[in-house]
Amino acid sequence: MSLDTRRVVATIMVCHFVAAFAALGMPPFFALILERSLHSDAAYLAGWLYIVPVFFTAVSSPWWGRLADRYGKKPLLLRAQLGLAASFLLAGFAPDAATFALALALQGLLGGTFAASNAYLATVVSGAALSRSLDLMQWSARAALVAAPAGLGVLMTIESPLELYRYLALLPLAAAVLIARLPSPPASAAAKPAARAPAVAPEARANQIYAAQFAFIFATVLTFPYFVPFAQAASQPASLAMAGLLFGVPHLVYLLCAVPLSRRLVPGRLLATLALSFLVLAGALAAQALLPTLAGLTAGRLAMGLGMTLGFISLHALIAAIVTRERAGRTFGWFxxxxxxxxxxxxxxxxxxxxxxDLRAPFFIGAAVLLAAGAYLGAVAAQPRNP
Known part of the structure; x- marks a missing residue:
């Protein structure tokens, strides 16, 4: 990549990090916000509120992706950052739980910065460079997931934690200013017809990558909501601080290993690498459920981090092989x-x-899903490909 291209990728990554910092950092404190800011004793709402923006992002992403392909990736990326800022402002001034839930729904409907950022990157880089850029985008998301709860936790001592949203709205606004200064894709590139198929066919079809991604996300996220109580109820109970540290271990492994491992990916072996990652993850999840000691959980979380890292970088490479500049918005919207x-x-x-x-059930279910998916991917990878 040229120096100018590297600057564009770095800017997009930083802008996504600051947007994700608020979007990913506030949900762990929803119960506190309900109690201290919205004066609600319905603590069970915290779990439902956590799902609200995710649900509406799932609904709206394909639509925004199609609009990005039609009207341009940069305008839709700006829209995503400004939409996030608007939803944060509404959340910061919400007088009750219903208004707060509406703000979170708008966050999902109007946000979508991850897909919009990836679609813009596809107009700047392609192939292996796009795959590495997707790894860096995931790196920024994992960094926000690790740093945001700790950073925002320090600020939760204020009388009304909900007010933090008012200040956090400045982050996507600042990101929008930076994005506005980025170059727009050339009009000729946007109008250019789709390129001819490459000489070497992609390793996997789009529907196979969709299925693999769904299994990967489903099985890993399955354990997230209950890992801390599981660790505290283990045969060697972990303190709250230790449980939080163990929860973050897989994300830290990704931050440390994603870039060096991505350089070792072997073209033509991406499906095999993805299958291996699923099997490593399946073993890691089963090990945590069967060996709930400090040593067992630590080893299981480290192995989970390795599996997650291999899974993400191989998925990114498979996606980069099928995406085209003309349909990047739609492709990343659907993913x-x-x-x-x-x-x-x-x-x-x-x-x-x-x-x-019981609390072990999500680990066993996730392991079973990954084992089946890994076996299927391994079988597909073993079949000869048509040129």
Whole structure:
């Protein structure tokens, strides 16, 4: 990549990080916001509020993607950042839980910065460079997921935590200013007909990648809502601080390993790498459920981080191989929607499984899904490809 292209990718990554910082950092404190700012004793609403923006992002992403292909990636990326800022402002001034829920719904409907950012990047880079850029975008999301709860937790001592949304709205506004200064894709490129098919066919069809992504997101997110109580109820109970640290371990592994491992991906072996990542993740989830000690959980979380990293970078490479500049908005919109539906389904199934069985159930369900998906991907990878 040229220096100018690197600057564009870096700007998009930073803008996504500051937007994700608020979007991912506030949900862990919804129960506190309900109690101290909205004066509601309905603590169960926190779980439903967590799903609201995810659900509406799943619904709206394909639509915004089609509009990006029609009217341009940069205008729709600006729209996403401004929509996020508007929803944060409404949340910051919400007088009751219903208005707060509406603000979160608008966050999902009007946001979608991840898919919009990826679609814009597809107009700047392609192929292996796009795959590496997607790895960096996921890096910014994982960094926000690790840093935001800790950073915002320090500020939760104010009388009304809800007011933080008013200040957090400045972050996507600042991102919009930076994005406005980025170059727009050339009109000739937008009008250019789709390129001819490459000499080497992609390793996987779009529907196979969709299915693999759904299984990956579903099985990993399945354990997120109940990991902390699971760790605290283990045979060697972890403190709240230790449980939080263990929760973040897979994301930290991604931050440390994604870039070096992405350089070692072997073209033509992406499906095999994805299958391997699923099997590693399946073993890691099963190990955590079967060995609920500090040592067992630590080893399981480290292995989970390795599996997640291999899974993300191989998925990104597979997606980059099928995306075209002309349909980048639609492609990334559908992939973002698919991921969000996986997260919504995981939240619903995890709650039902824990209530019907116990806290280990999400780990076993996730392991079973990944084992089946990994076996299928391995079989597909072993078949000879048509040129």
């Amino acid at each position: 973002e929607s698919n991921a969000k539906w996986g997260a919504v389904g995981a939240g619903v199934i995890a709650g039902a499984a824990v209530q019907a069985i």
